[in-house]
Amino acid sequence: MSDQRDQSTEVLSGAQPPAGGPAAPARRGRPRWLKTLLRIVIPVVVVVLLLVVADAVTRAVAEQRVAAEIEKNLPSSVKADVTVHIGGFSVLAQSLEGSFSDVDLVAPHATVNGAPLSAAIHATGVPADLSKPIQSATGTLTISQDSLNKLVTIPGAKGDITLGDGVLGYDGSIDLLGLPVDYTVSATAKANGTTVLLTPGKATVSAGSGNVSITKLIQALTASGPFPLCAAQYLPDGVQVSDIHVTPNRATVTLTASNFVMDEKFLHSKGSCS
Structure with missing residues (x-):
């Protein structure tokens, strides 16, 4: 009985296995080089994340500031909610430059x-200080026929301008052989810096204009060029x-512009063809 109690006591007390028996596996620590690498990499990752x-x-x-500055300087006749996107990899680096x-x-x-329309502008070389000139910009205006007629008039034209496939049409009047002739003409439009050149193509004579040759009418309309x-x-x-x-x-x-300051003076100015 005493031998059994002694054996039980030995088991319960967690006695060590006899010498020469199997040993428990030793816990391996991280290599020293890995610890050093982690001490370097982790701070770098944190810094990169903070920079991003x-x-x-x-x-x-910066985008909100540019948009607010432009909207503030728009003429009272122009209403627009401007959205700005600054390209490039790092705005911080560009700002420092x-x-x-x-x-x-x-x-x-x-x-x-x-009159509603849509506008988009792509600018390059935009200074962080908006009081300095922008290097260059290209913009597009998309305008409907109704809006065009509210904003633009063709000297001598009567009625509305109509937009077709590559052409625009309008009504006009001309003295031909001493007689006033009312006509409707379709013309192609070509950009020319400060002007748009209209070259008449097809034409029709309005009722009551008499027996007028369409060929002579076109010759008269194009005698001075576009x-x-x-x-x-x-x-x-x-x-x-x-x-x-x-288009219909x-x-x-x-539109294009270069070396201009996007300020109130510029946005309120008007060009001329003189």
Whole structure:
């Protein structure tokens, strides 16, 4: 009986296995090189994450500041909610350099004198200090036929301008062989810097204009070459028309400008064709 109690006591007390028996596996620590690497990598990762967050915050603040500055300086006749996107990898780095490589501005629901249109601008070399000149910018205006008629008039034209497939049409009047002739003409439009050149193509004579040759009418309309429509008077000074694309009921105009300051003076200015 005493031997059994002694054996039980030995088992319960967790006695060590006899010498020469199997040993418990030893716990291996991390290699020293791994500890050193982690001490280096973890702070670097934290710094990178902080820089990414800081750059995102800086980008958002800069975009809001540019949009607010532009909206504040718009003429009273122009209403627009401007969205700005600053391109490039790091806004912080660009800010330190003093300019942003690419900036996109979009106003899809703008109005000018109550006429709706959409506008988009891509600018390069935009200074962080907006009182300094922007290197260059290309913009597009997309305008419906109804809005075009509210904003633009063709000298001598009567009635509304109509937009077709690559052409625009309008009614006019001309003295031909001493007789006043009312006509309707379709013309192609070509961008020409401060002007848009209208070249009449097909024409019809209105009722009551007598027996007038369409050929002579076209010759009379084109005798002085394409008719220049001054576009600069509708745009800030220095802005040029580089392209115009006409589709049924809609026109898209491409504009360019360089070395200009996007401030109140520029946005309120008007060009001329003189």
